[in-house]
Amino acid sequence: MGQNFKMVAKTLFGFEDLLATELADLGAAHIEKGTRVVHFEGDSGMMYKANLACRTAIKVLKPIHSFHVKNEKMLYQGIMKMDWTEYLDLEKTFAIDATVFSEYFNHSKYVALKTKDAIADFFVEKMGKRPDVDTENPHLRINIHIAHDTCTVSLDSSGQSLHQRGYRQMTGYAPINEVLAAGLLLHSGWFGQSDFLDPMCGSGTILIEAAMIACNIPANINREYFACMDWACWDEDLFEQMRELLMKKIRDYDFEMRGFDTNPKVADFAKENIEYAGLEDYIKIAKQDFFKSEKVKEEKLHMLFNPPYDERLEINTEYFYEDIGNTLKKHYANSNAWMITANLEALKFVGLRPSRKIHCFNGALEARLVKYEMWAGSKRTKFQNRGEDNKVENKAENNTEEQASE
Ligand SMILES: C[S@@+](CC[C@H](N)C(=O)[O-])C[C@H]1O[C@@H](n2cnc3c(N)ncnc32)[C@H](O)[C@@H]1O
Numbered sequence: 001m002g003q004n005f006k007m008v009a010k011t012l013f014g015f016e017d018l019l020a021t022e023l024a025d026l027g028a029a030h031i032e033k034g035t036r037v038v039h040f041e042g043d044s045g046m047m048y049k050a051n052l053a054c055r056t057a058i059k060v061l062k063p064i065h066s067f068h069v070k071n072e073k074m075l076y077q078g079i080m081k082m083d084w085t086e087y088l089d090l091e092k093t094f095a096i097d098a099t100v101f102s103e104y105f106n107h108s109k110y111v112a113l114k115t116k117d118a119i120a121d122f123f124v125e126k127m128g129k130r131p132d133v134d135t136e137n138p139h140l141r142i143n144i145h146i147a148h149d150t151c152t153v154s155l156d157s158s159g160q161s162l163h164q165r166g167y168r169q170m171t172g173y174a175p176i177n178e179v180l181a182a183g184l185l186l187h188s189g190w191f192g193q194s195d196f197l198d199p200m201c202g203s204g205t206i207l208i209e210a211a212m213i214a215c216n217i218p219a220n221i222n223r224e225y226f227a228c229m230d231w232a233c234w235d236e237d238l239f240e241q242m243r244e245l246l247m248k249k250i251r252d253y254d255f256e257m258r259g260f261d262t263n264p265k266v267a268d269f270a271k272e273n274i275e276y277a278g279l280e281d282y283i284k285i286a287k288q289d290f291f292k293s294e295k296v297k298e299e300k301l302h303m304l305f306n307p308p309y310d311e312r313l314e315i316n317t318e319y320f321y322e323d324i325g326n327t328l329k330k331h332y333a334n335s336n337a338w339m340i341t342a343n344l345e346a347l348k349f350v351g352l353r354p355s356r357k358i359h360c361f362n363g364a365l366e367a368r369l370v371k372y373e374m375w376a377g378s379k380r381t382k383f384q385n386r387g388e389d390n391k392v393e394n395k396a397e398n399n400t401e402e403q404a405s406e
Contacts, residue, residue, distance in 0.1 A: 002043035002238075004029065008154065009038045009050060009057040014360050015183040019056040026053060044235055047157055048242040051226045053218040055182035055209070058161050061143050061154035069151040070104045072114050078151060079118035087155065087232070090127060093134035094119065097156065098144040105146055115144050139230040159227030166222035167277035170203055170269035176306050176340075180362060181209040182219065184369050185304055187358055188338040190214075192253050194300045197335075199290035200307050201259030204270030204283070210304070211279045214253040218246045222277060253282055260288040291323045294331040298376070301335040306362070309343040321349035325372075328352065334376035342367040 007028075011019045016033040023031055026049045028040035042050070050060045064087075067078040088094055096119075098112040105111055119142075120130040141156035163179040185206070190196070192214025198206045212219060220226075221243075228234060261267040267287045274283050295301055307324060308315045321343075328337050329352065341347060342365035347354075354370035361367055 002045065004041045004043050004046075006039065006041055006063055007047060007050070007157075008061045008063060009040065009054060010059045010061070011036055011038065011056050012058065012177075012179060012183060012361065014187075014358065015056045015179075018183055018186045019054060022054045022056060023050065026050060044233065045238050045242050047228065048226075048239045049246065051158055051162065051228070052220050052243060053246050054162070055213070055219040056179055056186065057158075058163065058179055059143075059156060059158045060162075061156055063152050063154040066150055066152040068149050069146060070149050072105075072110075075105075075111065075114050075146075075151060076118045079115050079153070080122050082122075082153065084119055084122050085126070088119070088123075088131050088140055090123065090129050090131050092139035092230070093132045093137075094140040094142060095133060095135045095138035096142050096144060098146070100146045102146045102148050104149060111144055111146060115142070141227050155228075155231070157226060157228035157231075159225060162220060162223075164223065165220055166224060167208060168203065168205065168273050169276050170272050174306075174308065175203050176205050176362065178205055178209060178219075180360075181206045182213065184338070184340055184360070185210050185213055187360075187369060188302070188304055188336070188371070190302055190304065192251075192255070194302050195255045195297065196257040197301055197303045198259045198305045199293065199303060200305045201261050201270050201285065202266055202306075204259055204273045204285065206304055206306070207257055207259045207270070207283050207285075208274060208277050208279060211253065211257055211282045212277075214255075214257075215282070216249050216251050218243075221247070257283045259283060259285045260290050260293060261285070262287070262289050291327050293327070295333065295335060298334065300376075301332065302338075303332070303335055304338040304340075306340045309341055309346070309365070317343060317346045318349050321346040322351060325350035325352050328372055328374055332374050335374040337372045337374060338369060339372070340367055340369045344368060 009019055009023065013036060016038055019038045020031050020033050023038060023040050026046065028042050028046055030041045032039040047060060047062065050057060065082055069075045069078060096112040096115045098108040098115065100108045100111055116133060123130040141159055143154040143156045145152045163177050165178050190210060190213055196210050201207055259270055261270065264287045267285050270285045274280050310317045340362060342362050347370065352372045355373050356371035358369040360369055
């Protein structure tokens, strides 16, 4: 076991609890939730596991220094004082990402530029030369976070955002982000307990993430590169050990997963992505109109989907969302149907009352994840006198949960 150090995993709005649970399951210590971040501690093995396995993490950062800043001079001096030869040499390239939440600084790009200048000047002063910047594929990605008057300098162990899992080759017109899809599935309580359907599957992201959760396949097992592979302390043997440890936890899934899409081209994209992810034994895709479909088995069905919002895909919102409600009501008894939409007005056309409503964002769009419970033997949703199960489930929710009875 190596020495423990502090780390920060970034996530999406409302996913902090999910990520904290994922990190705890992987063995992280001293977990603390923040806003869109989770702080934790662990050794290099923990850092490799977090990158490989966390479904709801966007990046895993390793803070290396922090200092007070109130102006650009203090920023420049604080960065210059660090010993950058520990992390960089003249043969390596670097890039800076900056985020700023401060009354002293307005522009994150300017902060990134000043940091770059300070690192370049550090090397010129010491060695007469400076390493190059490469914003696309640097050897070292440095993260600067300024909150009020505190500047935290971190090394980015992930590189490209962790939503880039490495399985998606083809996309439809409005693909959902993989981290968002995984977080919505976890919010819905999905762990592989039944058949699953995404009735508007597009390029298949929700289905692939659902299958990976059901089989406990590490989220980023298909990804070839993490930025920490270029660090001086990179330990390939330890990374392989962690990879094998996670692979041993893969389990089988004994139910069926299906996806529909009316667009044949997009349905083919889904098939290609599913094959690329090696999940074709678990997921079947059909070129099928959801509104002309029926549930095929009596057993419980778990559904999660993102229908068009009329943002990027044009629809007649009123009829479309009404059709969703009618199809669920008439043909999908004994299902839990979860749907994310950023078209909040459209929800009223569904004509069913959601038993859960979770506040979230799809990119910049404010959205809701809603749950419709379709009960067995009845063509109605049960929305009054909800059972004890739901009361227990709702108690555990964080403040992203809204009153479902609005
Ligand atoms: C927002 S996209 C889904 C994107 C998908 N989650 C992904 O990651 O690629 C909505 C999809 O619904 C499909 N669609 C629209 N109406 C449909 C219907 N009646 N039945 C099945 N699919 C439909 C569209 O072709 C589109 O691919």
